[in-house]
Structures are given as structure tokens and as C-alpha cells.
Amino acid sequence: xxxxxxxxxxxxxxxxxxxxxxxxxxxxxxxxxxxxxxxxxxxxxxxxxxxxxxxxxxxxxxxxxxxxxxxxxxxxxxxxxxxxxxxxxxxxxxxxxxxxxxxxxxxxxxxxxxxxxxxxxxxxxxxxxxxxxxxxxxxxxxxxxxxxxxxxxxxxxxxxxxxxxxxxxxxxxxxxxxxxxxxxxxxxxxxxxxxxxxxxxxxxxxxxxxxxxxxxxxxxxxxxxxxxxxxxxxxxxxxxxxxxxxxxxxxxxxxxxxxxxxxxxxxxxxxxxxxxxxxxxxxxxxxxxxxxxxxxxxxxxxxxxxxxxxxxxxxxxxxxxxxxxxxxxxxxxxxxxxxxxxxxxxxxxxxxxxxxxxxxxxxxxxxxxxxxxxxxxxxxxxxxxxxxxxxxxxxxxxxxxxxxxxxxxxxxxxxxxxxxxxxxxxxxxxxxxxxxxxxxxxxxxxxxxxxxxxxxxxxxxxxxxxxxxxxxxx
Ligand SMILES: *Cc1c(COP(=O)(O)O)cnc(C)c1O
Numbered sequence: 001x002x003x004x005x006x007x008x009x010x011x012x013x014x015x016x017x018x019x020x021x022x023x024x025x026x027x028x029x030x031x032x033x034x035x036x037x038x039x040x041x042x043x044x045x046x047x048x049x050x051x052x053x054x055x056x057x058x059x060x061x062x063x064x065x066x067x068x069x070x071x072x073x074x075x076x077x078x079x080x081x082x083x084x085x086x087x088x089x090x091x092x093x094x095x096x097x098x099x100x101x102x103x104x105x106x107x108x109x110x111x112x113x114x115x116x117x118x119x120x121x122x123x124x125x126x127x128x129x130x131x132x133x134x135x136x137x138x139x140x141x142x143x144x145x146x147x148x149x150x151x152x153x154x155x156x157x158x159x160x161x162x163x164x165x166x167x168x169x170x171x172x173x174x175x176x177x178x179x180x181x182x183x184x185x186x187x188x189x190x191x192x193x194x195x196x197x198x199x200x201x202x203x204x205x206x207x208x209x210x211x212x213x214x215x216x217x218x219x220x221x222x223x224x225x226x227x228x229x230x231x232x233x234x235x236x237x238x239x240x241x242x243x244x245x246x247x248x249x250x251x252x253x254x255x256x257x258x259x260x261x262x263x264x265x266x267x268x269x270x271x272x273x274x275x276x277x278x279x280x281x282x283x284x285x286x287x288x289x290x291x292x293x294x295x296x297x298x299x300x301x302x303x304x305x306x307x308x309x310x311x312x313x314x315x316x317x318x319x320x321x322x323x324x325x326x327x328x329x330x331x332x333x334x335x336x337x338x339x340x341x342x343x344x345x346x347x348x349x350x351x352x353x354x355x356x357x358x359x360x361x362x363x364x365x366x367x368x369x370x371x372x373x374x375x376x377x378x379x380x381x382x383x384x385x386x387x388x389x390x391x392x393x394x395x396x397x398x399x400x401x402x403x404x405x406x407x408x409x410x411x412x413x414x415x416x417x418x419x420x421x422x423x424x425x426x427x428x429x430x431x432x433x434x435x436x437x438x439x440x441x442x443x444x445x446x447x448x449x450x451x452x453x454x455x456x457x458x459x460x461x462x463x464x465x466x467x468x469x470x471x472x473x474x
Pocket of ligand 1: 151152153154156179183224225226257258259260291292293301302395396
């Protein structure tokens with residue numbers, strides 16, 4: 001007890017510490033407020049250690065060191081780049097798609113200076129932020145008008161609220177999907193102030209089912225792309241054009257949530273086709289919603305295209321103001337859409353398209369280049385080999401289709417204990433953790449007790465290799 005009291009008494013005061021050379025140096029770099037705060041924390045930590053009987057602690061030198069560490073850690077961003085070798089190209093948890101270089105330049109261009117976000121340079125009057133992308137969206141989709149919000153979930157919420165607040169909306173039971181754990185059609189419907197009118201059954205829905213809903217005063221019909229799953233076998237769904245004709249006959253809007261909207265036909269890249277936004281417009285949808293950062297390969301946003309009168313109604317809804325995009329998003333989106341009007345350059349310029357169309361042979365070459373440094377790094381913990389594998393697009397796009405790819409596989413070695421007996425194996429989780437602890441974390445996938453690193457999304461091979469080498473110095 002006496003020792004503890006002595007140690008506590010020996011803890012230097014904050015004011016004394018702050019006058020010492022090391023603290024003065026830190027103050028020049030980080031400012032007085034932050035420095036004082038970390039010294040208080042450092043002293044507090046020491047005090048707790050002493051009270052817990054963990055040593056006498058309180059040397060000024062230790063406190064200066066602790067304060068410096070706290071300060072340096074406080075300026076390291078927690079949001080940082082990682083290598084996505086999960087095999088899922090558009091991984092929502094990893095930020096979905098990387099942006100085209102020109103879109104990044106556009107973001108830089110408007111981030112550091114004022115810009116004409118809502119200012120018309122021709123007449124010097126107030127402008128509209130969506131005008132920077134509306135014409136392009138109309139050209140690319142054939143729609144009459146367009147608007148943009150924060151993401152596709154926001155787009156659906158806004159559209160439902162603007163079209164059918166206080167009324168019911170007919171949706172096929174086969175389309176009442178949950179996407180990515182938090183987007184559920186019934187929940188969004190409720191939050192939008194609409195009542196869900198369920199139509200048909202999970203596997204079969206007919207036109208007369210929708211007729212009945214409209215007889216019951218449904219104020220709109222919504223189709224939802226069943227992004228992340230597919231009903232196969234004994235199933236029927238009503239063709240979009242028939243649904244549209246029925247809605248138009250009854251004077252209610254036909255809404256189509258495409259999820260991963262496409263502006264070009266993927267058949268030109270030898271990928272399975274998905275309906276394009278233009279096809280949805282041509283089939284008669286009045287309002288169409290889709291994501292900016294799924295297959296489109298752009299920034300996070302939700303795109304809404306459709307009939308001019310309905311888009312005007314959507315823009316006049318107070319939720320639009322709450323859900324609008326910022327200038328950085330709009331800058332990137334405009335450049336992305338400009339790339340879509342030059343289709344020959346798309347595959348090369350848009351990372352999402354470049355990565356999903358990558359040839360297996362090229363991915364294997366990457367795996368072969370990278371293999372020695374990975375093998376070297378894990379020399380004591382895993383046996384390393386190359387295997388063919390399948391990657392998927394992700395974010396609900398084409399759930400069933402997978403892409404031929406190539407992976408580096410880490411098979412954990414038996415752990416050698418101090419006594420030399422090979423009892424347990426090193427766990428795949430501990431290898432996954434080591435990968436996450438690299439300077440740029442490497443995020444793979446555990447499959448059958450092995451770690452699979454799908455090389456599809458690795459483009460800068462030398463940085464990837466250097467990442468495994470730099471860490472060895474520590
Ligand atoms: C992904 C998806 C959404 C949600 O889009 P976010 O861009 O993630 O907000 C909504 N509807 C469908 C059909 C989707 O696939």
C-alpha cells in the first residue's frame with residue numbers, strides 16, 4: 001500500500017510535463033489542446049496501472065512516449081485502403097467499386113474550390129445540382145427526365161413516398177426481397193408511408209393478380225429486381241410491358257427498382273445479360289431506380305429516371321432535399337456517365353467492368369507473380385499453392401453467374417510447439433488475421449479451413465508484393 005502511495009505521489013503534474021522539451025516539440029506539431037488532453041490521458045493510464053499494482057510507472061520519459069504514441073495514433077484515419085481478394089468484385093463491406101481515374105480527378109477538382117453546383121453560368125442565376133447529370137442520364141436511358149439521391153435505397157424510399165404516400169403499392173410476393181441485410185422491401189414501404197399490397201405467390205404471379213390489387217385502389221405497382229437470388233423451376237412472372245400497359249390503362253404509375261442498373265448490354269463483354277435501364281424504359285416503366293455503385297461502377301448514389309411529370313413530383317418532395325447528393329458524388333457521376341457515352345473506352349476506363357471482364361489466364365499470371373512473396377511471408381505457417389476458382393460480381397448483380405478466376409490458397413501448417421511436437425494446426429483465422437495486419441490489409445476468404453486469395457481484383461502487382469515485404473522489417 002505504501003509503495004502504491006509513493007508511486008502515485010511521484011507521478012509528475014501535467015503542467016510540469018507540458019513545460020518539458022518533448023511536450024513542447026509535440027505541441028508545435030499538434031497544438032496545445034490535443035497535447036494537454038493526451039498528457040492527461042497518459043497520466044491517468046499510469047495512475048490506473050499503479051493502482052492495479054502493475055509497477056511504479058510514472059517516469060516522465062514513459063509519459064512523454066505514451067503521449068507521443070497517443071497523438072500519432074489520433075491522426076491515423078481508420079478508413080483506409082485494403083486489398084480485396086475475397087472473390088467478390090463489388091463487395092459492399094469493402095466500399096463496392098473503385099472509381100475511374102477521371103472521376104477521381106473530377107472529385108479533386110471540385111473538392112478544393114467553390115464550384116457551380118447550383119449556379120447557372122449562362123444566366124448568372126440559381127441552377128439545379130441534378131442538371132449536371134440529367135441530360136446525360138436521359139440520353140443514355142431514353143428517359144424523359146432524371147434525378148439523383150444518396151443511394152438506391154434512398155431512391156426507392158423517395159419514389160414510393162412521392163408516388164403513393166397513404167396508399168397501397170402492389171408488389172409480387174416473389175419480389176419481397178431483402179438485400180444486403182438492411183434493405184427490405186416491406187420495411188422501406190412502411191417507412192415511405194405506403195401500405196404493401198402483396199400480389200400472387202412466391203413462385204407465380206399473374207396479370208389478374210395485379211388487376212385485383214388495382215381494383216382495390218392500389219396507387220402504384222412496383223417491380224423489384226430480385227438481385228441476390230433467383231426463383232427457378234415452376235414459376236411465372238408477368239412481363240414488364242404487360243404490367244406497364246395495365247398500369248397505364250388504370251392511370252397509376254409503374255415503378256421498377258432495378259437494383260444494379262446497367263447502361264450497356266453486358267453481352268458485348270461475353271457476360272450474361274441483365275436488363276438495361278433503356279430496356280426498362282422501353283417496356284413502359286414510369287419511374288426506374290438503380291444504384292450508382294453496383295455494376296455501373298461509379299460513386300455511391302441512387303439514380304431515378306422516368307416520366308417528366310413524375311420526376312418533377314419527386315423533386316418537389318421534401319425528402320428529396322434530405323436525400324440529395326453532394327458535389328463530390330455529382331462530379332464523379334458526371335464523368336462516369338460521359339464515359340458511358342463512349343462505349344469503346346468503358347472496359348478499359350471503368351474499374352468495375354475491367355475487373356469483371358478480366359480473363360482467367362491474366363489472373364493466373366498475377367497469381368504466379370505474387371506467389372513467391374506470399375509463400376515467403378508464410379513460410380512457417382502455411383503451404384501455398386495456386387488453384388482455379390470462381391469469383392462473383394457481388395452487390396446482388398447476377399447472383400447465379402460466377403466468373404472463372406484464379407486464387408492463391410494458403411493451407412495452414414501444423415503448429416510446432418516448444419516441445420517440438422506437431423499437435424495442433426495453425427488456424428486459418430490466425431492466417432486471416434496476419435493478412436489483415438499487413439500495412440495495407442489483405443482481405444481474403446476462408447474456405448474449407450484454407451485461406452483463398454482471389455487475384456481478380458489485384459492490378460498493381462508490385463505494390464501487392466511490396467506489401468508482404470515491407471512488413472518483414474518490423
Ligand atoms: C442493391 C439494391 C438496392 C439498394 O441499393 P443501395 O445502392 O445499396 O442503396 C435496392 N433495390 C435493389 C433491387 C437492389 O439490388
